[in-house]
Every structure is written in C-alpha cells, then in structure tokens.
Amino acid sequence: MGKTRRLQAGEYNGHNGVPGRLIHGPRGVGKSTVLTTFAAQCPTLFPDVIPVYVSFDDLDNPQTLLRSKTVLRVVEDQLLAKGVPVARRNADDPVDREALAKALEDAKKFVVLMVDEIDEAYRVTDEPLSGIVLSSLYELSWLGGQRTGRFVVYLCGSLSSGPLLITCQASKDEFPRQHGAPHLNGTKFQTFRLPISRFDDVDTVE
Numbered sequence: 001m002g003k004t005r006r007l008q009a010g011e012y013n014g015h016n017g018v019p020g021r022l023i024h025g026p027r028g029v030g031k032s033t034v035l036t037t038f039a040a041q042c043p044t045l046f047p048d049v050i051p052v053y054v055s056f057d058d059l060d061n062p063q064t065l066l067r068s069k070t071v072l073r074v075v076e077d078q079l080l081a082k083g084v085p086v087a088r089r090n091a092d093d094p095v096d097r098e099a100l101a102k103a104l105e106d107a108k109k110f111v112v113l114m115v116d117e118i119d120e121a122y123r124v125t126d127e128p129l130s131g132i133v134l135s136s137l138y139e140l141s142w143l144g145g146q147r148t149g150r151f152v153v154y155l156c157g158s159l160s161s162g163p164l165l166i167t168c169q170a171s172k173d174e175f176p177r178q179h180g181a182p183h184l185n186g187t188k189f190q191t192f193r194l195p196i197s198r199f200d201d202v203d204t205v206e
Contacts, residue, residue, distance in 0.1 A: 003152050008046050013149030020153040024162035025194030031156050035114040052078045055116035071136040101148040112152045119157040122175035137181045144187025163191045
C-alpha cells in the first residue's frame with residue numbers, strides 16, 4: 001500500500017490529518033481478505049509499521065473485541081504487546097491519545113489501523129455497548145485530524161450508504177448510532193469504491 005510506504009518514510013508528519021480511507025463495496029468482493037492479508041504481510045514489508053485489524057462485525061458475540069474495548073484501547077494493547085512502552089491510564093479511563101502518539105514517536109514506530117465492517121457500528125442501540133461504540137467513533141475522528149504522522153487508518157464497509165454513514169446523513173431509523181456521532185468525512189476519510197468483481201490486489205488501495 002502506497003500510503004504505508006509514505007507513512008514509514010515519515011511523509012505525513014505535520015500534515016493536517018492522516019491519510020484515511022473509507023473502502024466500501026458489497027460483501028464477497030474481498031475487502032476483509034485484502035485487510036487481513038496486508039496485516040499478515042505488513043511486518044515483513046514494513047518493519048517499522050504495526051498493523052492493527054479490528055472488526056465491528058458480529059457485535060452480538062460476547063467474544064467480539066469491540067464489545068468491551070474502544071478502537072484505541074485495542075491499538076494500545078497491540079503496542080504494549082509489541083514492546084512499545086505506552087504510558088497507560090487506568091483501564092476504565094479513556095486512552096491517553098497524546099501518550100499513545102508520543103510512545104510511537106519515541107519508539108520510531110507507526111500504526112496502520114484497519115477497521116472492518118464500520119457500517120455495523122452505526123446499527124448499535126444497546127447500552128453500554130452503544131457508549132463504547134460511540135467512543136470508538138470519536139477516537140476515529142481524532143485519528144482523522146491529528147498531525148503526528150504516526151497513523152494511517154482504513155475504514156471498511158459493505159453498504160452503499162457508507163459515505164452517508166460517516167457523515168451522519170443515512171437513515172436514522174436503520175442506523176441510530178449516527179445520533180451523537182462525529183462527522184468522520186470532515187476529518188479526511190475519503191471514499192474508495194471497490195469494483196463489483198473480486199478484489200485481491202493489496203497494492204491497489206491508496
């Protein structure tokens with residue numbers, strides 16, 4: 001992925017926002033395959049980049065990671081597992097975003113965050129799950145606007161309404177979590193529409 005090459009080269013440092021993408025296309029065209037394949041290959045291709053893959057799919061499953069943790073909490077866990085010394089707050093407190101970015105800078109590391117099935121986040125109504133999901137959306141908004149040059153973020157969804165969802169303009173009946181959610185497109189999550197045919201080239205997405 002070209003953005004990851006530029007990320008590792010430090011080309012996004014000081015820019016107004018990260019190079020984020022919303023990748024959307026129908027189920028079965030290979031979106032998740034592209035993301036998980038890249039996550040597996042990333043440590044070899046880009047040794048200074050830590051890939052983090054999460055999915056909002058199957059939120060009814062008690063074992064689904066994003067039922068109990070926000071997106072940045074998962075990133076924080078992954079960094080600690082990779083030996084990046086993040087100054088961690090109490091588990092019940094919000095992630096210290098500045099400390100997270102500082103830890104990456106000190107370790108000379110970068111993060112490619114891949115958030116799959118973002119559409120499903122906007123369907124959530126149950127408490128306390130809706131609070132966790134909303135916190136994740138605000139964390140994505142922060143990632144979309146920060147200037148550290150340490151993150152690239154890919155959102156991935158299956159619905160044609162994806163661009164409307166991240167701007168909170170889709171049907172509120174079908175996607176009630178838009179209430180109170182941030183306008184993600186305003187923080188530079190531009191849309192990349194996949195073709196209908198199967199999509200397998202991990203180098204094509206920019």
